[in-house]
Amino acid sequence: MDLHSGLAYWIIKNELFNYFHPLENDYKIDVAIIGSGITGSLIAHELCKAGIPCAVFDKRTIGTGSTAASTAQLQYEIDIPLCEMSKIVGEDFASRAYHASLESIADVGKVLKEAKVNADYKSLSSVWLASYKKDVKLLEDEFEIRQKHGLPVEYLNEKDVLKKHNIKAPAALKNKEAAQMDCYAAATGLLKYHLKKKELELYSHTEIVDWKEVKNGYELETRRGHIIKCKYVIIATGFEAGQFLPKKVMNLLSTYALVSQPVHEDELWPERSLIWETKEPYFYMRTTIDNRIMIGGEDEEFQNPDKRDKLLRNKIKKLERQFKKVYPDIPFIVDMAWCGTFSSTADGLPYIGTWPGKDRMYFALGYGGNGITFSMIAAQIIANELSGKKDERAEVFAFDR
Ligand SMILES: Cc1cc2nc3c(=O)[nH]c(=O)nc-3n(C[C@H](O)[C@H](O)[C@H](O)COP(=O)(O)OP(=O)(O)OC[C@H]3O[C@@H](n4cnc5c(N)ncnc54)[C@H](O)[C@@H]3O)c2cc1C
Known part of the structure; x- marks a missing residue:
């Protein structure tokens, strides 16, 4: 998919993270994160913090999907006003979504501080x-x-x-x-931080073209024919997630x-x-x-x-x-x-979590004008669930909400 065109300011303002490291062999990791944008990088950060072994794979140059085109405003207001969202999903869910959104703004700031990333927050x-x-x-x-x-x-x-x-x-x-903030600096900065600490493996120019559910996990196939075995796969592929979804949701x-x-x-x-x-x-x-x-x-x-x-x-x-x-x-x-x-999305909310019946494939789809704060929420929910902790926000953003 052609995600953006024209002259996106952030790629000019920042030095390009010119990292070329395609996967050249079969590979095994606990958690495979597909996508190196702000969503994949926030998820990687939360998983590294929780001590969960993970690797990020991206078919493009790192961080150059939608993240590089974002105007990166962080607001608690969601595309659908609370008074209208309440009529669609009920006042309780709508209010919880708004509160989660509010908290996530400061959380993004905290994450950048933790990883010492200067992203003009x-x-x-x-x-x-x-x-x-x-x-x-x-x-x-x-x-x-x-x-x-x-x-x-x-x-x-x-x-x-x-x-x-x-x-x-x-x-x-x-x-x-x-x-x-500067979303491109945030995403690439987080990935560089964990790479440097040797907590994360990062593969650029590695497209996942197929996947197979196996006992206790997934086998992902790359365009070059290599197999990635993982216990969990996280789809952080932004607007290109359609290929992994059983049904269109956006x-x-x-x-x-x-x-x-x-x-x-x-x-x-x-x-x-x-x-x-x-x-x-x-x-x-x-x-x-x-x-x-x-x-x-x-x-x-x-x-x-x-x-x-x-x-x-x-x-x-x-x-x-x-x-x-x-x-x-x-x-x-x-x-x-x-x-x-x-x-x-129809109700203004993102989709976060597993597709019913597919417990080892997580989606982090922060659709809408609050994509970045939704990505923060997704990263926390997924890290909590993979650490065996219940996250009360999960039901608000689930596919079967
Ligand atoms: C002009 C514009 C303005 C915006 N303004 C705001 C705003 O003010 N506030 C806000 O919160 N949000 C805003 N957004 C939305 C926000 O930018 C997005 O929600 C966010 O960048 C999505 O990040 P992501 O990491 O999910 O996706 P991406 O940055 O697109 O990253 C996904 C990555 O997955 C990779 N990928 C896809 N398929 C595969 C595959 N099969 N194998 C391997 N890799 C794959 C892609 O190459 C890509 O790098 C804006 C978006 C745009 C375009």
């Missing part, structure tokens, strides 16, 4: 704007239910939004629990992002908050450590890469116009732009 506020007057009711309902469930949230009326954030909008919901979409030239720090908006809007198609923005403005959204309901790429120029213009509507006085010149595959 920064705590920030998040501001969700009502794009139109008609959206104020949604924000009011959402404010009420989030308060009821003890989630951090502040309601800003039109005057507050203007005074505190210098934006003209009918209302907004704000919290101070969000964060942002919709694949296309999304667009760009980054501006750097501006002077004092020209940026108050608090450098993560800002996003109620309107469809989606629009959001953040800043980077080097004072660039990163914006994204304009999702399309198809995945075809050729069709997606053809729209890039037009989408850049649209995103730029959207930014100028919010902050007309901030200088903004597009520097790099890219587009990528994205995905959503």
